[in-house]
Amino acid sequence: MNAVAEVTDKSVVDPVSRWYAGATVRNAPRIYVPQNIAEENIFPPSRQLLAAHPLVEKLGQEAISYVLAQSTYKYMYEIGLLETRFVIDCSLKIINGEIGTDVPEEDKREAITIVIDEGYHAYVALDFIIQLKANTGIEPLSVPQTNGNLDAVHRGYEALPRSLHGTFQLLATCLAEHTLTKDLLSIGKEKEATVTFTKVMTDHVSDEGRHANYFARMLKDYWKTVGTDDQKLIGSFLPNYLRDYLAADFERQFDRDVLSQLDLTADEIDTVLQDTDERYSAAAKSYIDVTIANLVKLLDRNGILAHPETRAVFVQEGLLTV
Numbered sequence: 001m002n003a004v005a006e007v008t009d010k011s012v013v014d015p016v017s018r019w020y021a022g023a024t025v026r027n028a029p030r031i032y033v034p035q036n037i038a039e040e041n042i043f044p045p046s047r048q049l050l051a052a053h054p055l056v057e058k059l060g061q062e063a064i065s066y067v068l069a070q071s072t073y074k075y076m077y078e079i080g081l082l083e084t085r086f087v088i089d090c091s092l093k094i095i096n097g098e099i100g101t102d103v104p105e106e107d108k109r110e111a112i113t114i115v116i117d118e119g120y121h122a123y124v125a126l127d128f129i130i131q132l133k134a135n136t137g138i139e140p141l142s143v144p145q146t147n148g149n150l151d152a153v154h155r156g157y158e159a160l161p162r163s164l165h166g167t168f169q170l171l172a173t174c175l176a177e178h179t180l181t182k183d184l185l186s187i188g189k190e191k192e193a194t195v196t197f198t199k200v201m202t203d204h205v206s207d208e209g210r211h212a213n214y215f216a217r218m219l220k221d222y223w224k225t226v227g228t229d230d231q232k233l234i235g236s237f238l239p240n241y242l243r244d245y246l247a248a249d250f251e252r253q254f255d256r257d258v259l260s261q262l263d264l265t266a267d268e269i270d271t272v273l274q275d276t277d278e279r280y281s282a283a284a285k286s287y288i289d290v291t292i293a294n295l296v297k298l299l300d301r302n303g304i305l306a307h308p309e310t311r312a313v314f315v316q317e318g319l320l321t322v
Contacts, residue, residue: 015106018210019113024203025120031199033131042132042197043068043075044190049276050255055268063262066138070258072197073132073140076125078147079204082176083118083125085150087211090173091115099166100222110214117207124200141257149176152244159237164230170222171234171304174215175245175295181208182294220302228307235310238299239317242292248284252277296320 020026034040038061045051048071051064091111093099133139146154153172160168187193188201223231252273259269296305296319305311305320314320 015110019110022206022210023113023117024207025116028203031124031128031196031203033128033135033196034194035135037065037069037132037136037194038062040194041068041192042194043072044187044193044197046190046192047071047187049279050259050272053272053276055264055272056259056262059263065136066261067258069132069136069138070141070261073129074144074254076129077140077144078149079125080122081144081147081150082180083122085146086153086176087118087173088115088122090169090215091118093166093169094218099170100218101225103218107218114211114214117211121204121207124203128196128200141261148247148249149245152241152247155244156237156241159241160234164234167222167226167230168234170215170219172241172245174212174219174302175242175298177208177212177215178295178298179246179291181205181212182291184208216298216302219304223303231304231307232309235304235307236313238304238310239314239319242295242319243288246288246291248288250281250284252280255280292319 034042042065045068048067050056051067056063056067090099091114094103094111095108095115097103129140153169156168156172157165184201184205188198188205190198226234255273256269259272264272296314299305300320305314311320315322
């Protein structure tokens with residue numbers, strides 16, 4: 001008889017069975033990058049406005065493919081950074097008793113599944129990068145060691161006493177997982193991207209929803225054990241952290257770097273950026289506003305805004321109505 005079937009306590013069976021039945025790492029075949037990315041978009045063009053600009057289109061399909069390939073590299077590297085340097089680290093701290101006290105073994109076991117899942121997602125992202133380089137001969141402009149989101153997290157650590165780093169990491173991981181889940185759902189629905197890229201996104205999101213729910217539950221339970229003074233300190237800091245974490249690169253340095261590799265003059269590069277800036281800025285601001293609103297609802301649902309002074313700060317900052 002299957003060992004899982006022998007367990008009669010459904011509170012134990014359900015999360016285990018769900019993971020064994022659905023974890024991507026257990027049941028997904030390898031995803032292969034197309035051999036010729038000139039024949040299909042390796043990244044959604046709607047997410048990279050440079051690709052549709054007349055000055056870039058004038059350079060031909062090779063230039064368009066280059067722009068989309070660089071956007072893919074950036075996206076995949078950022079997935080790897082988030083998973084390996086943030087989510088896995090938080091999960092390991094839960095497993096090893098560094099975050100939370102008296103965490104049930106069942107919850108530690110579920111955190112181990114997250115380590116496995118997220119390690120696999122980082123693996124898929126890196127495998128995608130390796131295949132893309134081999135198939136196209138296009139090298140990524142850089143191999144990032146951090147990004148804006150991780151930098152914001154580290155600034156959060158610097159703003160808080162060391163004794164609250166674990167609490168903040170759990171909270172920040174919960175916010176990041178919910179943000180990533182919605183991002184993956186959104187980008188996975190893009191119709192213009194290759195089936196390969198979409199497959200990576202849909203496989204990933206199938207695990208992320210479960211991870212997001214896990215961290216939300218852990219945060220809700222853990223927050224009840226946080227002292228009032230610590231809740232006040234973290235609460236007063238959170239609005240600025242949300243804005244820092246979700247800050248967009250309005251200088252568009254990445255886009256400028258990509259354009260500099262094409263056969264464009266300095267004036268033409270400025271023209272491309274200027275012509276696409278209004279749409280870029282509008283999309284970025286809309287994304288930030290919607291995401292902050294969603295995260296504020298998440299914080300409210302899980303008791304973070306139940307503290308009167310924290311709630312007052314969010315109201316004062318215009319992130320919450322009374």
